Amino acid sequence: MSLNILVVDDSITVRAVIAKTLEVAGVSVNCLYQAANGKEALDILAEQWVDLIFSDINMPIMGGVEMIEKLNADATLSCIPVIVVSTEGSATRMEELKSKGVRAYIRKPFTPEMVRKVVDDITGGAS
Amino acid sequence: MTNEHTEILNDVFCDVTEKLAFMFGEPSEKDELPPVDTECIEARMTFAGPMTGSLTMAVPVEMCPIIAANVLGMEPDDESVQARATDALTELLNVICGNILTAIAGEQPVFDLTVPTAHALSAEDWAKLLEDPDTLAFVLEDLPALLQLKLESLPT
Secondary structure: OOEEEEEEOOOHHHHHHHHHHHHHOOOOEEEEEEEOOHHHHHHHHOOOOOOEEEEOOOOOOOOHHHHHHHHHOOOOHHHOOEEEEEOOOOHHHHHHHHHOOOOEEEEOOOOHHHHHHHHHHHHOOOO | OOHHHHHHHHHHHHHHHHHHHOOOEEEEOHHHOOOOOOOEEEEEEEEEOOOEEEEEEEEEOOHHHHHHHHHHOOOOOOHHHHHOHHHHHHHHHHHHHHHHHHHHHOOOOOOEEOOOEEEEEOHHHHHHHHHOOOEEEEEEOOEEEEEEEEEEEOOO
């Protein structure tokens, strides 16, 4: 199964690295959408369906936490699994995000194996 | 800067540059750094939480496309690498900062981090940054790099 994936990060470099990491990890991607912040992500989600969202937390205009809260407030979008990719290593923050429905947390720097495992855990290895 | 913080910064800088950018760095004595004969660039971000402060990283401008190329697995002279050169430096700083804060304050505290910014650094400002006692020096792929941690309040 090929996945439609949305990558949300204000760093164009990180977006490119996540795209390349998905490729190296062997994740089958149908469409890869990119957004520089939560607002851009919501604009994309208003037009496109995605199966997975990789999102940073700390972004200008709209950060990851606010975006996740807006996703949760929408009956359709709330079922899209969100994987947070962040430099922050706070266990408290991770718990807070999981309580908001975040499915997994990947800390930077990450490896293709880490990304593959998280995607497999969420999709049941279907990608 | 305490000896413990110096050790943490040295370890995290070398670990993150290796894992994220596949570049090998080593702490250096300041007077043994390779000379800087090009423009430099400085990336900076601040953090607030159980302790507040800032983290600054400065490198010769020629290092930025090398970082971007290594992070992206491309050639340094590739157009898309050139376009992402500064962004790669700020992202490298971002990851170093997150890992330093966890190493110093532990895994429970939550920090609010600002989005890193970058700007050109004059030779005079490079020299000032180098002289600062809170600045550590590194050699990264034969080029100099500076990392400065300023703490306004210490962890409780």
